Amino acid sequence: MSLKELLSSTTSADRFLFLLLLLLSLSGILFVKEVLPGGSTVQIEANGRPAYILPLDKDGTVTVEGPLGKTLIEIKNQRVRVADSPCSNKLCIEQGWVKSGTIICLPNRVVIRVGDHDKSTTVDATTG
Amino acid sequence: MQPRDKYRIALLAAYALALNSFERLLPTPIPWLRLGLANLITLITLLLYGLRPALMVTLIRVILGSLFTGTFLGPSFVLSLGGGLTSTFAMGFALYAVQGLFGPVGLSIIGALFHNITQLFLAYFLFIQRFEAILLVTPAILLIGTLTGAVNGVIASILINNLKKPAKKIQNGN
Numbered sequence: 001m002s003l004k005e006l007l008s009s010t011t012s013a014d015r016f017l018f019l020l021l022l023l024l025s026l027s028g029i030l031f032v033k034e035v036l037p038g039g040s041t042v043q044i045e046a047n048g049r050p051a052y053i054l055p056l057d058k059d060g061t062v063t064v065e066g067p068l069g070k071t072l073i074e075i076k077n078q079r080v081r082v083a084d085s086p087c088s089n090k091l092c093i094e095q096g097w098v099k100s101g102t103i104i105c106l107p108n109r110v111v112i113r114v115g116d117h118d119k120s121t122t123v124d125a126t127t128g
Numbered sequence: 129m130q131p132r133d134k135y136r137i138a139l140l141a142a143y144a145l146a147l148n149s150f151e152r153l154l155p156t157p158i159p160w161l162r163l164g165l166a167n168l169i170t171l172i173t174l175l176l177y178g179l180r181p182a183l184m185v186t187l188i189r190v191i192l193g194s195l196f197t198g199t200f201l202g203p204s205f206v207l208s209l210g211g212g213l214t215s216t217f218a219m220g221f222a223l224y225a226v227q228g229l230f231g232p233v234g235l236s237i238i239g240a241l242f243h244n245i246t247q248l249f250l251a252y253f254l255f256i257q258r259f260e261a262i263l264l265v266t267p268a269i270l271l272i273g274t275l276t277g278a279v280n281g282v283i284a285s286i287l288i289n290n291l292k293k294p295a296k297k298i299q300n301g302n
Contacts, residue, residue: 014231
């Protein structure tokens with residue numbers, strides 16, 4: 001089927017609908033990119049493996065399993081903390097609420113990163 | 129319903145199921161991206177035999193397909209049932225309410241559009257409940273849906289043209 005036959009097999013309403021939806025969705029993609037700057041995410045690694053990627057703006061708790069046992073991580077009011085950990089020094093709990101950066105619990109091998117997940121892979125700067 | 133109609137529905141539902149399963153095997157860049165090949169059969173059924181057979185084919189495809197993959201009554205079953213039924217009704221409505229306005233391509237795009245919108249609504253109300261997340265994916269899903277819908281519509285019109293050909297020859301022969 002040639003392109004000409006293809007076009008003649010569609011009605012003008014078909015073509016209009018196709019172009020309209022194409023235009024709407026493309027402008028929608030651009031609009032959403034402008035309006036939503038991609039909220040921060042909490043990336044949780046346990047035992048060297050990525051366990052969770054959670055949005056920072058949704059409150060909740062999550063537990064991950066490390067070599068020593070379960071670490072309880074809490075997200076509240078755009079911040080994240082380790083609420084409970086089986087490690088001996090409890091440095092991760094003492095670090096408290098974190099808005100950005102990382103919480104690392106070495107004994108239980110839990111790493112919590114807070115940041116913009118999408119922008120972490122982009123280039124810092126380029127030279128001409 | 130005539131026995132012949134039942135056979136037709138069974139055959140078309142089998143085609144839809146086969147395409148549905150085949151589609152699952154195709155590697156896609158995004159896990160939820162589906163080409164909607166099963167909708168092709170719904171569209172052809174609708175155009176050749178009408179809305180009721182098309183609904184039957186869709187129902188059989190969704191229910192049996194979910195039984196085969198073990199997702200019966202699960203989240204993906206709810207999504208595909210809702211999407212399948214609304215897209216069939218929307219295509220039927222567009223075909224009968226404004227006759228001759230839309231060809232197979234337009235109907236297929238309408239089907240894809242309603243399928244995606246229903247699934248987004250269901251996903252929002254039943255499972256995700258994060259408005260920004262839905263808002264973020266909606267335009268991309270609509271874009272992909274429009275493109276795959278158009279491709280399916282082109283395939284459907286080619287198939288229907290070829291299905292009509294032998295019938296014409298027999299008529300001419302007689």
